[in-house]
Amino acid sequence: MPSIPLPKNAPRFRKTLALLAAATAVPLALAGCMGNPKDPGAAGPIQVTSSPAVDAHLQGLLDTGTRQYSAFVVDQTDQLVTGTRAFAAAYAAGDATKARGLYAATRMHWERIEPVAESFGDLDPKLDAREADLEPGQEWTGWHRAEKDLFPPAGYTPLAPAERATIATQLVADTEDLAQRTRTVELSADKIGNGAKELLDEVATGKVTGEEEIWSHTDLWDFQANVDGARTAFESLLPALQQKDPDLGEALEAKFAALQAGLKQHSTGAGFAYYNDLSQDQVQQLASLVDALGEPLAKLTSAVAP
Amino acid sequence: MTGCPFGANPRRAPDGGGAPESASAPEPARASGAAAMPAPPAAPGSGKGRLSRRGLLSLAGAGGAGAVAGLAAGFLSHDAVEAAAAPVAEPGDIIAFHGVRQAGIVTPAQDRLHIAAFDLVTEDRAELIRLLKDWTDAAAAMTQGRSTGSSGAVDGPYDAPPEDTGEALDLGADRLTLTFGFGPGLFEKDGNARFGLEGRRPDALIDLPHFPGDDLQPGRTGGDIVVQACADDPQVAVHAIRNLARIGFGQTRVRWSQLGFGRTSSTSRSQATPRNLFGFKDGTNNLKAEDTALLEEHVWAGQGTRPEEGWMAGGTYLVARRVRMHIEIWDRTSLREQEALIGRTKGAGAPLSGGEEFTAPDFQIQGHGGEPLIPMDAHVRLAHSSQNDGVKMLRRGYNYADGSDGLGHLDAGLFFIAFVTDPRTHYVPMQLAMAKEDTLALEYLKHTGSGLFAVPPGIRAGGFIGEGLFA
Ligand code: HEM
Numbered sequence: 001m002p003s004i005p006l007p008k009n010a011p012r013f014r015k016t017l018a019l020l021a022a023a024t025a026v027p028l029a030l031a032g033c034m035g036n037p038k039d040p041g042a043a044g045p046i047q048v049t050s051s052p053a054v055d056a057h058l059q060g061l062l063d064t065g066t067r068q069y070s071a072f073v074v075d076q077t078d079q080l081v082t083g084t085r086a087f088a089a090a091y092a093a094g095d096a097t098k099a100r101g102l103y104a105a106t107r108m109h110w111e112r113i114e115p116v117a118e119s120f121g122d123l124d125p126k127l128d129a130r131e132a133d134l135e136p137g138q139e140w141t142g143w144h145r146a147e148k149d150l151f152p153p154a155g156y157t158p159l160a161p162a163e164r165a166t167i168a169t170q171l172v173a174d175t176e177d178l179a180q181r182t183r184t185v186e187l188s189a190d191k192i193g194n195g196a197k198e199l200l201d202e203v204a205t206g207k208v209t210g211e212e213e214i215w216s217h218t219d220l221w222d223f224q225a226n227v228d229g230a231r232t233a234f235e236s237l238l239p240a241l242q243q244k245d246p247d248l249g250e251a252l253e254a255k256f257a258a259l260q261a262g263l264k265q266h267s268t269g270a271g272f273a274y275y276n277d278l279s280q281d282q283v284q285q286l287a288s289l290v291d292a293l294g295e296p297l298a299k300l301t302s303a304v305a306p
Numbered sequence: 307m308t309g310c311p312f313g314a315n316p317r318r319a320p321d322g323g324g325a326p327e328s329a330s331a332p333e334p335a336r337a338s339g340a341a342a343m344p345a346p347p348a349a350p351g352s353g354k355g356r357l358s359r360r361g362l363l364s365l366a367g368a369g370g371a372g373a374v375a376g377l378a379a380g381f382l383s384h385d386a387v388e389a390a391a392a393p394v395a396e397p398g399d400i401i402a403f404h405g406v407r408q409a410g411i412v413t414p415a416q417d418r419l420h421i422a423a424f425d426l427v428t429e430d431r432a433e434l435i436r437l438l439k440d441w442t443d444a445a446a447a448m449t450q451g452r453s454t455g456s457s458g459a460v461d462g463p464y465d466a467p468p469e470d471t472g473e474a475l476d477l478g479a480d481r482l483t484l485t486f487g488f489g490p491g492l493f494e495k496d497g498n499a500r501f502g503l504e505g506r507r508p509d510a511l512i513d514l515p516h517f518p519g520d521d522l523q524p525g526r527t528g529g530d531i532v533v534q535a536c537a538d539d540p541q542v543a544v545h546a547i548r549n550l551a552r553i554g555f556g557q558t559r560v561r562w563s564q565l566g567f568g569r570t571s572s573t574s575r576s577q578a579t580p581r582n583l584f585g586f587k588d589g590t591n592n593l594k595a596e597d598t599a600l601l602e603e604h605v606w607a608g609q610g611t612r613p614e615e616g617w618m619a620g621g622t623y624l625v626a627r628r629v630r631m632h633i634e635i636w637d638r639t640s641l642r643e644q645e646a647l648i649g650r651t652k653g654a655g656a657p658l659s660g661g662e663e664f665t666a667p668d669f670q671i672q673g674h675g676g677e678p679l680i681p682m683d684a685h686v687r688l689a690h691s692s693q694n695d696g697v698k699m700l701r702r703g704y705n706y707a708d709g710s711d712g713l714g715h716l717d718a719g720l721f722f723i724a725f726v727t728d729p730r731t732h733y734v735p736m737q738l739a740m741a742k743e744d745t746l747a748l749e750y751l752k753h754t755g756s757g758l759f760a761v762p763p764g765i766r767a768g769g770f771i772g773e774g775l776f777a
Contacts, residue, residue: 190465255556284559288427292556302466 058240062189062304065236069192072232073113077179080109084175088168091146094161100150104218104271107143111225112232113182114202115195120181126174130212141170151215189237193301196233199226200294208287210275220272223286224263230297231256237304245303248296255293262289400479403449405764410483411605411622411700411725412595414574416536419566419704419721420543421626422551423529423757424558426492431501435776437557441486441533441550442770451479454549471552474545482537484546486771487624487759491530506775508615510607510623510728511760517741519748526628526755529561534624534723540567562755564628566704566721573702579655579663582720583631583705584750586648587655590663591686593700604698604732605725607760617774620763622725625699625733628706628755631719636750647746649684657686685746688739697732699724719751729758 083106090098118124127142206212207223241249266273444454455469493507535543570582571589582588657667659679707718726732762772
């Protein structure tokens with residue numbers, strides 16, 4: 001198995017977020033005026049959502065969160081475009097070792113913003129269809145087409161150089177198209193909240209089962225990226241959530257931390273354990289951490305949406 | 307809904323708004339305008355005329371609608387409205403949840419089973435207690451035919467997942483019972499006590515020994531907490547387990563679960579004897595609800611010998627065994643051989659020593675050639691109390707069929723459940739004898755799953771499952 005490095009910039013998106021928060025700090029400062037959001041007594045009529053002042057304040061928090069999350073999407077798509085160009089170049093040039101090394105780490109940028117990417121119904125299948133997703137006669141392009149070629153199963157006939165070049169070119173073009181389109185996508189608190197839930201659903205149905213990366217077995221990279229994306233979405237909404245349902249906010253922080261700790265047990269210097277090296281027991285443990293987060297996360301949208 | 311006396315707090319209605327039997331109106335429409343409409347006659351789906359969960363949950367709404375209609379008509383008192391909306395519920399449809407003993411043990415065996423064993427994924431005592439309280443609330447609601455949570459399946463916020471999953475909305479309680487038990491794993495893990503329960507594991511809650519021929523699959527064996535859901539409608543039983551599993555995420559995960567599609571036991575003299583998948587009547591000589599003295603002796607647990615296990619007084623032990631039947635082999639066996647293996651006739655279920663179904667077997671009586679009429683290796687002889695130091699058990703098993711085995715055979719058999727006062731005297735010796743001598747067990751059965759659970763006494767109103775263990 002080739003070793004696949006973790007993206008050097010894994011923590012970077014978090015920093016981006018912090019910077020953005022600082023840049024748009026007015027409503028956050030306002031939150032400070034309200035006192036400790038976890039102590040409604042000190043903060044006054046926080047629970048009373050009908051007060052116009054509180055409504056306006058909450059809306060401010062949600063708007064800030066939405067801006068932060070939009071910036072995150074932009075940042076991730078930028079990195080995705082850069083990474084995909086490098087991957088595609090190596091793949092098209094026949095440098096399989098380099099391409100394999102870039103595969104999982106680059107895909108993490110995609111997996112972090114998957115619900116946004118999936119909202120473009122035509123691009124998602126072109127970029128991310130697994131072989132099992134295809135309908136008869138459908139042309140197979142995108143990441144998993146390259147995956148099978150780079151991590152070939154026994155008896156597989158490799159693609160010819162020209163075919164590889166076509167796949168690579170298409171991959172870059174579709175990714176650039178995606179990045180372009182995300183610039184104009186209208187985000188809102190409920191979309192972000194639902195996106196967080198969808199990311200975790202992805203983990204529960206595809207990553208924790210090892211179905212996403214059936215040849216490279218790099219499912220835990222995707223897993224981590226989905227969790228990153230869900231967590232970022234959650235954190236964008238957290239200031240508002242702390243006003244409306246601090247208990248839920250606390251529960252979610254704890255469950256995210258527990259899941260992250262569970263995942264960390266499988267991180268190696270170069271990245272993560274391969275899915276096919278995990279024991280049944282380890283997979284079960286991860287699955288129950290995902291379920292533990294999934295139930296409360298499903299309540300996020302209705303808790304914050306105005 | 308304005309003007310409705312209960313409108314502000316729908317959750318209170320089922321408890322505070324009168325006994326469940328007094329509600330039956332169908333779900334009022336979401337739009338408040340519909341509240342003034344008189345309740346239509348029973349909805350099409352409620353052909354059985356039973357109380358639906360949705361009706362129950364919406365009792366406030368229904369009462370409100372009725373009251374408004376009554377006021378509009380100008381002559382109906384509130385009581386009269388309630389009487390008009392009065393139930394068509396079958397009286398035996400609801401089994402009490404609270405009581406001295408847990409339900410689902412001597413309750414006349416319902417037709418369907420969904421049983422699940424859960425592993426705890428938390429090590430926090432407070433979280434465990436909270437889970438048991440949440441489960442108590444949900445179980446109390448569902449067994450009375452209500453939905454879980456305060457907003458149920460369709461009355462919660464539109465942008466949130468509903469609290470209740472909804473598939474039992476138009477169904478009644480269907481005699482649902484939920485019976486909870488604690489496995490050895492609740493008390494200790496890797497030799498260390500869990501949840502501060504040092505010394506509280508009852509001595510009778512042993513680790514079952516390996517029985518000859520056992521082929522136990524880890525994924526069908528053990529578990530920290532078991533929940534037995536029995537009901538006359540399979541969807542009601544599945545709904546109950548599903549919602550408890552959902553409430554438990556974060557604290558528990560399902561370790562195994564099993565559906566049983568038909569009872570293989572009668573636990574009351576009021577019931578006819580059903581048949582197992584070998585085609586024989588099963589439950590004929592079972593302990594029955596009416597045998598109160600025998601239940602005291604063979605089923606209900608006592609104080610134990612140490613004060614720390616006193617919490618089990620009034621409880622019992624649940625033995626679960628998933629017993630796969632080699633039904634294809636069985637079906638190629640002559641009727642003579644089948645009856646000899648069981649020790650009873652296949653048609654009437656009478657003992658081979660003669661008489662009717664409920665005639666006591668005579669193990670001495672011999673036929674031609676001095677052979678006993680009930681063979682020495684017959685199942686009912688080996689399982690009879692006269693062969694087992696006088697012990698009896700309350701059997702409450704279910705037939706199962708779980709798809710096929712990939713070799714062209716059905717994966718079918720009997721999910722054996724028994725309740726006993728102490729498995730050390732009332733289960734292990736009998737199972738050991740049968741595993742060695744019972745030709746039925748040796749040639750036609752394979753045990754593929756197993757569990758032993760301490761079933762605490764009943765839950766008092768306001769209390770929670772297993773409360774005594776945490777006192
Ligand atoms: C697939 C497995 C089994 C089948 C098909 C089966 C079948 C039967 C049948 C047909 C009867 C006679 C009717 C009756 O009295 O209820 C019976 C009785 C009984 N069985 Fe089983 N049985 C099975 C497993 C077990 C096991 C595992 C045990 C306990 C270790 C057990 C204990 C008993 C007892 C105590 C009786 C009553 C005997 C008497 O007092 O007459 N059975 N069983």
